[in-house]
Amino acid sequence: MEPAPCRVLHVGRETHDTFTLTLEVTPEGRAEFAPGQFSMLYVFGVGELPISISGDPGVPGRLTYTVRVVGRATEALARLRAGDWVGVRGPFGSAWPVEAARGMDVLIVAGGIGIAPLRSVVYHALRNRDAYGRLIILHGARSPKDLLYRADFRHWNRQAETRALTTVDHGDMRWRGRVGVVTTLFRYVRLVPERTIAMLCGPEIMMRYVCAEICGNHRIPPSQIFLTMERNMKCAAGFCGHCQFGPYFICKDGPVFSYEKVKPLLGIHEL
Amino acid sequence: MENLEKILSEHPFFDGIGKTYLDILTGCARNVHFEAGAYLGREGEDATSFFLIRKGKVALEIRTPQRPPLVILTLEDGDILGFSWLVPPHLWRFDMRAVGSVRALALDGRCLRGKCEENHDLGYELLKRFAYVVDNRLQATRLQLLDVYAAARA
Amino acid sequence: MSSRQEGPIGLVDPPSIGRLISALERRGWLVAGPTVRDGAIVYDRLQSIDDLPRGWTEDQEAGRYRLEHSGDNALFGYNLGPQSWKKYLHPPEVRLLEASRENGLLKILNQAEPLPRYAFLGVRPCELEAIQVLDRVLIGDRFSDPIYEGRRKNLFLIAVNCSRTAPTCFCTSMGTGPRARRGYDLAITEILEGGRHEFLIEAGTAQGAAVLEELHPRKAGPDDSGLAEKLTQRAANQIRRRLDTESLRDLMYANWEHPRWDQVASRCLSCGNCTMVCPTCFCTDVEDTSDVRGERAERWRRWDSCYTLSFSHIHGGSVRWSVKSRYRQWLTHKLASWIEQFGGSGCVGCGRCITWCPVGIDLTEEVRAIRETPARASTRRENRNGEP
Numbered sequence: 001m002e003p004a005p006c007r008v009l010h011v012g013r014e015t016h017d018t019f020t021l022t023l024e025v026t027p028e029g030r031a032e033f034a035p036g037q038f039s040m041l042y043v044f045g046v047g048e049l050p051i052s053i054s055g056d057p058g059v060p061g062r063l064t065y066t067v068r069v070v071g072r073a074t075e076a077l078a079r080l081r082a083g084d085w086v087g088v089r090g091p092f093g094s095a096w097p098v099e100a101a102r103g104m105d106v107l108i109v110a111g112g113i114g115i116a117p118l119r120s121v122v123y124h125a126l127r128n129r130d131a132y133g134r135l136i137i138l139h140g141a142r143s144p145k146d147l148l149y150r151a152d153f154r155h156w157n158r159q160a161e162t163r164a165l166t167t168v169d170h171g172d173m174r175w176r177g178r179v180g181v182v183t184t185l186f187r188y189v190r191l192v193p194e195r196t197i198a199m200l201c202g203p204e205i206m207m208r209y210v211c212a213e214i215c216g217n218h219r220i221p222p223s224q225i226f227l228t229m230e231r232n233m234k235c236a237a238g239f240c241g242h243c244q245f246g247p248y249f250i251c252k253d254g255p256v257f258s259y260e261k262v263k264p265l266l267g268i269h270e271l
Numbered sequence: 272m273e274n275l276e277k278i279l280s281e282h283p284f285f286d287g288i289g290k291t292y293l294d295i296l297t298g299c300a301r302n303v304h305f306e307a308g309a310y311l312g313r314e315g316e317d318a319t320s321f322f323l324i325r326k327g328k329v330a331l332e333i334r335t336p337q338r339p340p341l342v343i344l345t346l347e348d349g350d351i352l353g354f355s356w357l358v359p360p361h362l363w364r365f366d367m368r369a370v371g372s373v374r375a376l377a378l379d380g381r382c383l384r385g386k387c388e389e390n391h392d393l394g395y396e397l398l399k400r401f402a403y404v405v406d407n408r409l410q411a412t413r414l415q416l417l418d419v420y421a422a423a424r425a
Numbered sequence: 426m427s428s429r430q431e432g433p434i435g436l437v438d439p440p441s442i443g444r445l446i447s448a449l450e451r452r453g454w455l456v457a458g459p460t461v462r463d464g465a466i467v468y469d470r471l472q473s474i475d476d477l478p479r480g481w482t483e484d485q486e487a488g489r490y491r492l493e494h495s496g497d498n499a500l501f502g503y504n505l506g507p508q509s510w511k512k513y514l515h516p517p518e519v520r521l522l523e524a525s526r527e528n529g530l531l532k533i534l535n536q537a538e539p540l541p542r543y544a545f546l547g548v549r550p551c552e553l554e555a556i557q558v559l560d561r562v563l564i565g566d567r568f569s570d571p572i573y574e575g576r577r578k579n580l581f582l583i584a585v586n587c588s589r590t591a592p593t594c595f596c597t598s599m600g601t602g603p604r605a606r607r608g609y610d611l612a613i614t615e616i617l618e619g620g621r622h623e624f625l626i627e628a629g630t631a632q633g634a635a636v637l638e639e640l641h642p643r644k645a646g647p648d649d650s651g652l653a654e655k656l657t658q659r660a661a662n663q664i665r666r667r668l669d670t671e672s673l674r675d676l677m678y679a680n681w682e683h684p685r686w687d688q689v690a691s692r693c694l695s696c697g698n699c700t701m702v703c704p705t706c707f708c709t710d711v712e713d714t715s716d717v718r719g720e721r722a723e724r725w726r727r728w729d730s731c732y733t734l735s736f737s738h739i740h741g742g743s744v745r746w747s748v749k750s751r752y753r754q755w756l757t758h759k760l761a762s763w764i765e766q767f768g769g770s771g772c773v774g775c776g777r778c779i780t781w782c783p784v785g786i787d788l789t790e791e792v793r794a795i796r797e798t799p800a801r802a803s804t805r806r807e808n809r810n811g812e813p
Binding site: 001004044045046048071085087230232234237239241242244246249269270271 | 526529532535565567568570709724729738744749754766
Binding site: 017070111112113140141142146167169170171172173175176177178179180181183184187188202203205206209 | 340345407414420422
């Protein structure tokens with residue numbers, strides 16, 4: 001499967017090490033995606049990267065990605081400007097259970113750049129506000145300068161039945177918001193176990209802590225918790241073998257899994 | 272006094288503690304108010320009480336030379352602040368700064384320590400509840416220690 | 426044993442194998458098969474019967490491979506060399522993409538190269554099965570690898586049943602040999618008995634039958650078929666290595682933390698030889714390059730191995746940082762998770778990973794050790810031993 005060339009519409013800086021890329025999808029490409037899915041973005045001569053789609057699934061013809069600069073390929077992506085071209089394959093992978101979540105309270109827990117694939121869920125839920133119960137968004141970042149989507153959070157907090165809380169692991173004197181890891185935010189929300197569906201994205205350790213919190217202290221069953229797994233992905237079609245996690249290929253069986261499904265595997269070291 | 276009792280009885284920390292103990296606790300409680308920037312306690316001072324924050328945000332800070340204080344944790348409405356009163360040598364380990372205006376209940380630790388020594392059932396009830404708070408704080412501190420969102424070390 | 430493919434059967438003499446090569450070439454196939462090179466049986470282009478390893482056999486054991494004279498004129502008197510047919514179907518190195526950039530515009534250049542039409546001569550039954558395993562991996566309901574699928578579609582398969590086996594063989598445990606039952610165009614049994622040197626050829630497909638007819642074979646009687654069956658049965662009886670497949674998946678899944686993994690990791694060099702010689706290991710990596718002017722770029726795919734650290738690299742480090750976890754990944758994938766992923770085992774019992782392991786690690790031995798001391802029991806025993 002070959003990449004479809006797509007034109008860069010906009011590159012916007014988010015934080016000191018993240019940026020958001022908006023692409024115009026050409027007729028050879030596919031713009032439809034389900035929240036949670038990812039694309040393989042090809043930068044000419046540099047390489048291909050799996051990047052979660054962070055945009056609004058209700059806006060046609062556009063694909064939006066928020067990327068953190070961590071290496072050579074992401075640096076090359078960061079150098080793109082409006083009018084440049086990138087190759088796009090996909091979208092690939094499983095999606096957040098936005099259909100199963102209908103009628104439920106949606107709990108979103110994100111750590112760091114993990115808020116990116118979940119922003120698509122928030123867009124979707126707010127676009128179909130009546131279909132969902134309360135929308136609770138808990139976001140943890142490393143420090144105040146790492147907080148993503150600040151304007152979105154302000155906007156979300158103005159929506160009906162929506163609470164978006166942020167916290168940082170390391171605060172400073174100028175920061176007037178919360179300091180504490182993302183699990184400390186659970187003190188400020190009330191969860192109804194039978195009516196809550198949880199969607200988690202962030203570093204694996206953070207998700208394990210969050211699962212312990214919401215299963216243990218809040219009694220949300222593992223079948224109502226969904227999370228994304230990260231492994232090395234090269235082909236996105238289950239052929240290259242890199243992204244295996246036990247019996248699963250993260251690229252085609254994931255990246256979104258129910259906690260019930262992956263719980264036994266999360267305890268195995270170096271899987 | 273009745274107002275204090277109502278606040279204590281409705282707080283999840285004291286959920287199901289019973290009328291007798293609630294009376295004792297109410298006897299040890301008083302309303303306190305701190306302006307923004309004021310300190311509820313400072314590192315090294317006698318920890319004579321603990322706080323139940325009613326409104327506002329408190330930052331736990333550690334001072335380090337050559338740089339501004341580091342905020343370790345913030346606590347706010349409904350949170351329990353302070354367990355140094357319970358554990359020898361009964362000294363605060365952090366600075367506790369009111370980020371904005373803060374209203375809280377302060378419970379007299381010295382008074383409660385005496386009551387707990389006289390009545391171990393009360394002591395057990397309180398210790399159990401504080402152990403839960405301490406455990407949660409410890410788990411969160413461990414996660415914080417991992418610095419999970421940090422950029423990879425080269 | 427009536428489950429084999431039914432089709433025309435005939436007997437031919439040794440020169441007919443040369444005529445078979447010519448017949449296939451005439452029909453447009455590139456004939457690949459066994460030949461002697463660099464002290465081993467390798468697969469390469471065959472142009473005449475003289476390219477076949479006449480009179481050669483092998484001495485194989487864990488960590489050992491030597492070519493030897495067989496003392497007869499057998500064309501297929503060896504078992505398996507280091508290479509498998511995946512080198513043709515799933516090439517070690519292949520260009521995935523060529524792109525150009527002119528005035529900022531990215532163009533993906535479609536380089537539709539003509540697909541090679543291969544005829545494989547000398548496919549051992551276990552390897553025939555390995556090709557079926559790769560079919561399930563690379564031709565899927567959702568995604569198919571066009572590189573594999575294109576080569577596979579045009580394939581002409583000539584199996585050669587085994588009349589002898591190597592000590593490293595364990596196809597009987599995996600149900601894949603030593604006699605081919607399905608998936609071939611032609612299946613050959615070399616008969617070299619009592620001064621007789623002939624080849625019993627069975628056709629499994631219409632195109633196989635057409636090629637066979639071209640060789641003008643002598644009619645084979647029930648005695649001939651019986652003899653061929655006896656020869657492969659004798660080979661089966663020679664096999665000593667066993668892999669007990671009873672509840673193998675559950676066994677592997679129950680033993681992620683077995684102490685045996687530490688033991689094998691202390692010997693394993695993490696060299697990846699086993700994955701290179703395995704006929705079903707399919708993992709690949711990609712590399713992107715561009716010319717100095719930044720106008721043309723390519724993307725290449727190469728075989729990769731789960732034994733490398735970079736294989737499991739994600740931002741911040743490698744997931745499988747210990748040799749133990751990498752050996753465990755390979756073996757558990759091959760014998761257990763493969764079943765969930767592709768509906769069958771990833772191991773066909775060819776024994777190549779045993780022969781070509783520089784330190785002679787034998788997966789059948791590793792599985793036996795795990796089976797004989799279940800994880801929990803072995804941990805308990807260690808605790809007991811630790812007591813004064």
